[in-house]
Amino acid sequence: MAVPSYKAVLKHFNSVPADVQKSFMHLPSLIEKYPWEVSIAYQFIGVETAQNRTLSGGVMKLHSADPTVTDSMLHSLHITRDSFLALFSTIFGTPLPDSIAKKLKFAEKVRDKTVHGKGVLQADARQAIVDVLDYAADLNTFVEGIAGFRPFGGDMRGFVGARQPLEKSTTHWLLKGLGF
Numbered sequence: 001m002a003v004p005s006y007k008a009v010l011k012h013f014n015s016v017p018a019d020v021q022k023s024f025m026h027l028p029s030l031i032e033k034y035p036w037e038v039s040i041a042y043q044f045i046g047v048e049t050a051q052n053r054t055l056s057g058g059v060m061k062l063h064s065a066d067p068t069v070t071d072s073m074l075h076s077l078h079i080t081r082d083s084f085l086a087l088f089s090t091i092f093g094t095p096l097p098d099s100i101a102k103k104l105k106f107a108e109k110v111r112d113k114t115v116h117g118k119g120v121l122q123a124d125a126r127q128a129i130v131d132v133l134d135y136a137a138d139l140n141t142f143v144e145g146i147a148g149f150r151p152f153g154g155d156m157r158g159f160v161g162a163r164q165p166l167e168k169s170t171t172h173w174l175l176k177g178l179g180f
Helices: 004-013 018-023 025-032 034-063 067-076 082-090 098-115 120-147 168-178
Strands: none
Touching: 004 025, 004 120, 018 120, 025 034, 034 067, 034 082, 034 098, 034 120, 034 168, 067 168, 082 120, 082 168, 098 120
């Protein structure tokens, strides 16, 4: 695949689903006004937010966990790239497909160089931005298919339906058992 140009990155942004655009609504103006590294840092804030939404949404939707306890335990948990994948597999009963997870690998390397003050080629930064957009769109589609919600930009109001959550103490033990 050819490395996208500046205009191709903006065109790609405009081609992704509206909920992904909503998650990264400031990306076009960041691309136009700041170095690529700013856009990458911004995107990874969105990625980590959506990954947290994925885990909490999965636990509440599929396991009827209490939202207050879930949010509390999730906020106290240090989630790494590997632990996200492990928790995802445990919560959803299926691993995140490699075809989706791999879309983030190159972008993560670029992100690491960026936040650690290492030099990043502009072409690599542009590719990373496109890869994150593709990851977001694919993760949304996959999670919606198995749990009925979209972690990037989706409206999560009422996504668990009318069911009653587990008691707080039961939720605590459920989350412990899931690896929280």
